[in-house]
Amino acid sequence: MNSFSIEVNGKTIAGLRYGDKSKPILLAVHGWLDNAASFIPLVEELKRNLDDGSLPYQFIAIDLPGHGHSDHKGGHYNFIEWVEDLYQIIKTQHWGSVSIVGHSMGAMISSIFAATFPELVNRLILIEGLGAISAEAEQTVSQLRKGIESRYNYNQSGSVNANTLTLEKVVKARCFVSDLTEQNAVLICRRNLIINAGKMTWRSDPKLKLRSLIRLTESQVIDILSSISMRCLIIVGDKGYPLIVEKLKSDIFNKENFDILTLIGGHHIHMDNAVETASVIVKFVDKLK
Secondary structure: OEEEEEOOOOEEEEEEEEOOOOOOOEEEOOEEEEEEEEHHHHHHHHHHHHHHHOOOOEEEEEOOOOOOOOOOOOOOOOOHHHHHHHHHHHHHHOOOOEEEEEEHHHHHHHHHHHHHHHHHHEEEEOOOOOOOOOOOHHHHHHHHHHHHHHHHHHHOOOOOOOOOOOOOHHHHHHHHHHOOOHHHHHHHHOOOEEEEEEEEEEEEHEEEHOOOOOOHHHHHHHHHHOOOOEEEEEEEEEOOOOHHHOOOOOHHHHHEEEEEEEEOOOOHHHHHOOOHHHHHHHHHHOOOO
């Protein structure tokens, strides 16, 4: 994949791309604290289909603001604003309507975006994520308090760097808190770090780890998901997040525009089972030609 960067409202959005630039866009949106490199294993499996035209797209994986090589926002991050970021990227670059593949938080963002702007999304592929992390209305005050306190505590402690760490330690720490293999963790961690003369600093914004101030209620999330009108493939891993499987029990996913598949793998199934993930994506697209 080739590196690229674009300017969106005075901020740099970076990413990786593969394929003929004249073709329609398959836009990849990564998960929280991941980056565009998380799609490298999937693209490696899709290359033949992208090259021979059986998958008629160019593949563009972006680094969301604050992640990878993209600029930091400067302020704090609110989940719902990622949806606006996606809108700003697509509109300012004059990409027209795109197809989207999102993973985890990227799938949540993409599902809300597709529901809100259906005219900009042809096909939607959601991997181990959809909707949003919800909260009961009665938790609003508690959530708001915790969010504000986390921002205050961050401002008191200052920013964090990784100067005392090694890539090996960073990778091991990431593997410890996720289902990533060491090989896949290296892909993500390298892109989230600046390594210079043996010293390491984070590219990713530490503010990404702060608590949200407000969360949508479950009824709001269901209303959003029920508004998805285009064909949508939902991929979950048999060892993925149980909460996603629970959400899929809702009647709204019985609509004929949803295809739901369970594959062998964990939360990062598009990395650790890229072969099968690529295969079902190709079949999904081919079925709709």
